Amino acid sequence: MDELDRLISPGAATALVRSKVSLLPAESVPLAELAGRVLAESVVSEDDLPPFPASTMDGYAVRAADGEVDRRLVGDRFAGKMDELTVGPGEAAYITTGAPLPAGADTVVKVELTEETGGVVRLQGSPGDRKNIREPGHDLRKGEEVAAAGTLLTPAAIGLLAAAGRTTALVGRRPRVSILSTGDELVEPGERPGPGQIRDSNRFALLAALNGLNADVRYAGLAPDNADRQRAFLTDRLADSDVLITSGGVSMGRKDLMKQLLPEIATVHFRQVSMRPGKPITFATGGDGAMIFGLPGNPVSSLVGFELFVRPTLLALQGAAWPERPRLLVRLSHDVQPVQRTDYVRAIIRREPDGWSATATGDQGSSRLASLAAANALLVLPPENTPYKAGDLVDAMLI
Numbered sequence: 001m002d003e004l005d006r007l008i009s010p011g012a013a014t015a016l017v018r019s020k021v022s023l024l025p026a027e028s029v030p031l032a033e034l035a036g037r038v039l040a041e042s043v044v045s046e047d048d049l050p051p052f053p054a055s056t057m058d059g060y061a062v063r064a065a066d067g068e069v070d071r072r073l074v075g076d077r078f079a080g081k082m083d084e085l086t087v088g089p090g091e092a093a094y095i096t097t098g099a100p101l102p103a104g105a106d107t108v109v110k111v112e113l114t115e116e117t118g119g120v121v122r123l124q125g126s127p128g129d130r131k132n133i134r135e136p137g138h139d140l141r142k143g144e145e146v147a148a149a150g151t152l153l154t155p156a157a158i159g160l161l162a163a164a165g166r167t168t169a170l171v172g173r174r175p176r177v178s179i180l181s182t183g184d185e186l187v188e189p190g191e192r193p194g195p196g197q198i199r200d201s202n203r204f205a206l207l208a209a210l211n212g213l214n215a216d217v218r219y220a221g222l223a224p225d226n227a228d229r230q231r232a233f234l235t236d237r238l239a240d241s242d243v244l245i246t247s248g249g250v251s252m253g254r255k256d257l258m259k260q261l262l263p264e265i266a267t268v269h270f271r272q273v274s275m276r277p278g279k280p281i282t283f284a285t286g287g288d289g290a291m292i293f294g295l296p297g298n299p300v301s302s303l304v305g306f307e308l309f310v311r312p313t314l315l316a317l318q319g320a321a322w323p324e325r326p327r328l329l330v331r332l333s334h335d336v337q338p339v340q341r342t343d344y345v346r347a348i349i350r351r352e353p354d355g356w357s358a359t360a361t362g363d364q365g366s367s368r369l370a371s372l373a374a375a376n377a378l379l380v381l382p383p384e385n386t387p388y389k390a391g392d393l394v395d396a397m398l399i
């Protein structure tokens, strides 16, 4: 048997793919375009954030030591204003949320707990020490790391960069991606299939799966089962793509050309993974390190293969740690017959009063895209000798 036809476990396949990731170079990107990118530098705060003590309430700035006595109103402090105003013993200043605490004041009483008449402020009870004050450095201290290299830039992380005064950041370059659907039977979605034909759904499903991963899509097309056409695609695209994704032609058929062509132009690392769906997934690398995923033609197999191997690769190329989908322990609502490979069962998981339950979305055929469209999770069921039982706790990957 060809060594490459040996089945490898999904874990071993993941480790192999991961070992072939080399970081893309970093580029400087403006703040407004950083959403979802992966930070390629460590950003450190140059100041305390916030830089001054400020009120967190609309109310009166006073001195706590004065106790419960009425205060004489000596002025007001609005957000964005910093003046000579000072609060002395027995005095109060009107203050709004976010305004700097005036000199002399050391606590703020919110307006609901006060009454102001004729320049005199009456408090309900004694104010506590340093109440309702946002201290300098409360969010970040000078010299503290705002975000580490490898951080996936969420809205909050971008807000922190802005607060720290950054207008640009270094992030991993967007991976250049090309997609090719292969198969003589395929026609465009806008066409009416002739006898024996079907519409190419994989190209559009895979394009959609790239959403949010910062892919710079260079090409997405369809090729018939013609070795010259497919070879030309592979060589052309290897020149300008970091990741090539193909669908179809990786199994045992006489017209499964991708399986034959990939070893001609790249180094194949595996082509059989012990998983269902997606067993004949082929992974190869080109001379310049381009990563090639020969996904199976079956629509569910190609998307599950994308989930497991391509999605994390795209983010890892940009510098993120190998990003796995979150998993939950869920309770099966019915028995499931195990198979001899790790089974990625399309399922709906629901929050029930006693925890999460999981129900498979019907027939799990790998050409039945509806089973995946209806799912919000993939149950990860390793091969077992005995059936999984209703009530068993299993891992669910949230998709």
Ligand SMILES: Nc1nc2c(c(=O)[nH]1)N[C@H]1C(S)=C(S)[C@@H](COP(=O)(O)OP(=O)(O)OC[C@H]3O[C@@H](n4cnc5c(N)ncnc54)[C@H](O)[C@@H]3O)O[C@H]1N2
Residues within 6 Å of the ligand: 181, 182, 183, 185, 186, 198, 199, 200, 201, 202, 203, 247, 248, 249, 250, 251, 252, 253, 256, 277, 278, 279, 280, 295, 296, 297, 298, 299, 301, 366, 367
């Ligand atoms: N003798 C064997 N035959 C097969 C094996 C095997 O181990 N021994 N494995 C099966 C498994 S598992 C899978 S998965 C498929 C994968 O086959 P290929 O990657 O070669 O894919 P194709 O044969 O080209 O297509 C399979 C299926 O998917 C449809 N298809 C293809 N491309 C698209 C597309 N872009 N959009 C929608 N549908 C597509 C195609 O028409 C076929 O029905 O091999 C099994 N065979």
Ligand code: MOO
Residues within 6 Å of the ligand: 275, 276, 277, 278, 279, 280, 296, 298, 300, 301, 366, 367
């Ligand atoms: O691996 Mo195939 O995807 O089982 O049908």
